[in-house]
Amino acid sequence: MDITAKKTALRMIPYGLFVLTARSDEEHVASGAVNWVTQSSFDPPQVVVCVRKDSYLHSVIEDAGTFALNAVGKSQEDLAVRFFKPVEVDGQTLGGFAFKAGATGAPLLVDVPAYIECNVVGSTQTGDHTVFIGEVVNAFAELEGEARPDESILVLSDLGGDIFYGG
């Protein structure tokens, strides 16, 4: 296999940016920026999110059995970048951004254009990430004007330069 072609072809997949959060109990809250996300079923509504196996976020999602995906708005690059590295909970803020507890317990960022909360209904481990399948149990979305929903959130290519998570 041509390794350069493999890398380029995989980097051609466009991605939106999300802050994935989970909470298993009072002490264990985890979050991180993710982009390996896709819907995987209409009925029931389900999504796939792929999480690095050796991450703290992974262990908290496994313990909690639930997670939230917070969509990052077009103007919220600072928020996305903040969650590239581990962040601390401080009162009702996560990495300095206000959150509230969702129905599942997962932190929901209060200033994002959309979020979904999910119960984990399946998972597969065949590589260095676990493929979690989550069934959507709660959702919020706020669209500005007439924009298509899929043009209203931050995408990886908006970050420019050589920032990729894939390849």
Add this chain to the structure above:
Amino acid sequence: MDITAKKTALRMIPYGLFVLTARSDEEHVASGAVNWVTQSSFDPPQVVVCVRKDSYLHSVIEDAGTFALNAVGKSQEDLAVRFFKPVEVDGQTLGGFAFKAGATGAPLLVDVPAYIECNVVGSTQTGDHTVFIGEVVNAFAELEGEARPDESILVLSDLGGDIFYGG
């Protein structure tokens, strides 16, 4: 759950467009436009593709144990739209577009900017689509100029109007 919010939030996920193909034997060739695609592992390189359970494409992928994802170029909207509906194999064309047989046997469209071929290494059925996990075993990619790879393929929002596959 707010069903309108659920639909809008899920439609916020941006997607690239791909033609998914598979061949289980001489007689059984299947293809279709898909967008529920994400990478799911770096090492080994794997991707997730979600395929409607009741589709012909689904049964051929299950029989073949392999598939190819052909990336649709920015100027190839006609190609993507062609594969929204079932197409016929005619000699070395699929829906009127030339293809060659890949290493896995899956049809590779000859005029696309990139493709990957995968062996199915896992699958999960929890909804109306199967989540197939494919390990990349062959790849081709051709980038024009200095474009970011993830800005070089057709995305669902390029189709405009109210065309979505998600929500």
